[in-house]
Amino acid sequence: MKVKVIVTLKNGVLDPQGKAIQQTLNGMNFPEVKEIRQGKYFDIEINTNDEKKAKDKVEEMCKKLLANLVIEDYKIL
Amino acid sequence: MKSAVIIFPGSNCDRDMDVALKKFGFKNQMVWHNDQEIPKSDLIVLPGGFSYGDYLRCGSIAGKSKIIKSVVEFANSGGLVLGICNGFQILTETGLLPGVLLQNKYQKFICKNVHVKINNKENKYFKNIKKEILELHIAHNEGNYFCSEDEIKSLNDNNQIAVTYCNEKGREDEQYNPNGALKNIAGIFSKNKNILGMMPHPERVIDKCLSSNDGSFFFENLFENLK
Numbered sequence: 602m603k604v605k606v607i608v609t610l611k612n613g614v615l616d617p618q619g620k621a622i623q624q625t626l627n628g629m630n631f632p633e634v635k636e637i638r639q640g641k642y643f644d645i646e647i648n649t650n651d652e653k654k655a656k657d658k659v660e661e662m663c664k665k666l667l668a669n670l671v672i673e674d675y676k677i678l
Numbered sequence: 679m680k681s682a683v684i685i686f687p688g689s690n691c692d693r694d695m696d697v698a699l700k701k702f703g704f705k706n707q708m709v710w711h712n713d714q715e716i717p718k719s720d721l722i723v724l725p726g727g728f729s730y731g732d733y734l735r736c737g738s739i740a741g742k743s744k745i746i747k748s749v750v751e752f753a754n755s756g757g758l759v760l761g762i763c764n765g766f767q768i769l770t771e772t773g774l775l776p777g778v779l780l781q782n783k784y785q786k787f788i789c790k791n792v793h794v795k796i797n798n799k800e801n802k803y804f805k806n807i808k809k810e811i812l813e814l815h816i817a818h819n820e821g822n823y824f825c826s827e828d829e830i831k832s833l834n835d836n837n838q839i840a841v842t843y844c845n846e847k848g849r850e851d852e853q854y855n856p857n858g859a860l861k862n863i864a865g866i867f868s869k870n871k872n873i874l875g876m877m878p879h880p881e882r883v884i885d886k887c888l889s890s891n892d893g894s895f896f897f898e899n900l901f902e903n904l905k
Contacts, residue, residue: 615783615824615858617783620785621785666738666742669735671776671777672824
């Protein structure tokens with residue numbers, strides 16, 4: 602089955618890439634853009650049909666590699 | 679004294695480090711990231727570069743490579759582990775050092791000489807070093823040191839802040855902070871001071887004909903302290 606994960610920077614952590622994208626959009630005549638925070642998205646094909654088991658495994662992957670918990674949060678979709 | 683430099687795919691300061699270590703007396707060996715064992719060493723160095731193309735996060739993949747288990751075991755048994763630049767990023771990703779290196783505050787790759795102040799000499803790296811301030815080279819895009827409030831308190835309480843960005847006289851104002859690092863931090867120690875991670879490259883300034891010779895003080899002193 603497929604599990605989707607989104608990793609985002611925690612609130613308050615500086616995101617220069619997001620800031621650069623925001624400023625570019627502002628310059629492209631999107632003055633309404635107030636803030637952009639850039640994140641990462643993972644599509645994980647996992648070798649089981651047991652949803653709970655799969656999500657538990659993915660949670661472990663998030664903690665061990667996909668996210669750095671000092672600065673990032675993860676959300677399993 | 680024996681040293682080992684670990685090479686990851688994408689490391690690019692490994693040979694500079696090899697030259698520096700040998701110049702100041704170390705018998706150095708290069709170790710490939712896919713090896714499992716590290717030859718008996720007094721010092722392990724994680725060099726600078728772009729291990730695994732900086733994929734996912736800088737140092738994150740190297741932090742899970744085959745060789746790292748041996749590095750962690752060596753470090754946990756009190757062995758000296760030095761991480762420069764990408765090596766510092768790898769050390770934070772393995773959890774051997776707290777915090778993380780974020781993208782530079784001003785979104786630019788920085789490549790220049792900076793001055794750093796040595797904050798703590800009670801350790802094998804800086805004991806008896808003849809200088810208080812070193813002029814070293816930095817070259818990084820992710821050198822903005824960051825950690826939680828609890829962690830910065832613990833770093834302070836345990837004298838783990840090794841080197842901080844400053845001017846040539848040792849002033850640590852914000853204007854001398856090249857990348858936005860918390861408290862001007864350029865390098866930190868582990869609690870028992872056997873692990874040192876720092877963004878500046880001492881191996882790039884080891885000769886009088888280069889823009890600085892202060893890396894020589896660092897390696898010469900380290901070698902003497904390990905004897």
